[in-house]
Amino acid sequence: MNLTLLMYLVPSLIMFGCGVYGFLTRKNMIAIMISLELMLNSVDINFVVFNRYLFPEQMEGMFFTLFAIALAAAETALALAIIINVFRVARKVDINQLTKLKF
Amino acid sequence: MESVGNLILYFVVALVIVVCSVLTVTTRQILRSATYLLFVLFATAIIYFQMDYAFLGAVQIAVYAGGIVVLFVFAILLTHQPGKDAQRIESSRRVLGAVAALLGVAVCGYALFTYANFCGRQLAQMPELDIAKIGTWLLSTDKFGYLLPFEAISVLLLACIIGGVVIARRR
Numbered sequence: 412m413n414l415t416l417l418m419y420l421v422p423s424l425i426m427f428g429c430g431v432y433g434f435l436t437r438k439n440m441i442a443i444m445i446s447l448e449l450m451l452n453s454v455d456i457n458f459v460v461f462n463r464y465l466f467p468e469q470m471e472g473m474f475f476t477l478f479a480i481a482l483a484a485a486e487t488a489l490a491l492a493i494i495i496n497v498f499r500v501a502r503k504v505d506i507n508q509l510t511k512l513k514f
Numbered sequence: 515m516e517s518v519g520n521l522i523l524y525f526v527v528a529l530v531i532v533v534c535s536v537l538t539v540t541t542r543q544i545l546r547s548a549t550y551l552l553f554v555l556f557a558t559a560i561i562y563f564q565m566d567y568a569f570l571g572a573v574q575i576a577v578y579a580g581g582i583v584v585l586f587v588f589a590i591l592l593t594h595q596p597g598k599d600a601q602r603i604e605s606s607r608r609v610l611g612a613v614a615a616l617l618g619v620a621v622c623g624y625a626l627f628t629y630a631n632f633c634g635r636q637l638a639q640m641p642e643l644d645i646a647k648i649g650t651w652l653l654s655t656d657k658f659g660y661l662l663p664f665e666a667i668s669v670l671l672l673a674c675i676i677g678g679v680v681i682a683r684r685r
Contacts, residue, residue, distance in 0.1 A: 433539030435611035
């Protein structure tokens with residue numbers, strides 16, 4: 412039995428599906444961020460696996476993942492700062508209760 | 515032919531990824547959700563190590579598992595009472611989310627299993643990849659150089675630092 416490309420794509424696909432489900436159903440802003448991380452991570456796996464299996468001499472997928480990880484770190488840090496600030500003002504982080512900006 | 519250890523490692527990693535991603539989005543305690551996310555990220559790092567991208571695996575562990583998850587835990591502990599469950603998700607919303615996710619997975623899975631002719635590829639031999647090579651590529655300006663994205667991401671990180679300070683500053 413050999414490890415083929417498909418065997419790495421299937422867990423990544425399931426991870427992405429879980430991320431979509433969590434993103435659509437969760438109420439808590441931090442939980443939504445966690446689902447977003449799941450989706451980003453599955454895309455990173457796809458980049459790396461495609462790079463390694465289809466174009467082993469080139470490095471595009473690896474560098475793309477490297478930059479995507481840095482982007483994800485920056486985005487998460489900023490989003491969590493915003494969430495903590497919202498909590499400081501409104502004392503809650505659930506999106507269905509935060510309606511102050513609604514017209 | 516793959517070695518037995520590699521196969522066992524793959525199945526353990528795939529199982530951890532599938533189970534822990536499902537638990538991440540279904541558990542009602544948010545701190546547990548962050549912990550399951552940590553397991554998923556570690557399993558992903560193991561995949562990178564299996565693909566011979568050792569540097570990428572190290573970055574994954576250092577930045578994701580060491581940085582982002584710690585940030586999540588900090589934010590959760592600052593905004594939640596420990597041990598309190600989140601409010602129950604109404605079932606209509608849950609059905610909607612499950613239908614959307616399953617539809618996406620079904621379409622992508624169908625495409626993968628029927629159309630893609632590259633799915634049966636084996637792991638090919640890769641030229642030796644050392645840190646010096648990665649560093650040279652990151653800072654070179656020729657065809658496969660990544661100097662521009664490297665500088666762009668440094669500016670972005672600077673903007674992120676300034677933004678974080680401005681947002682978190684007490685008025």
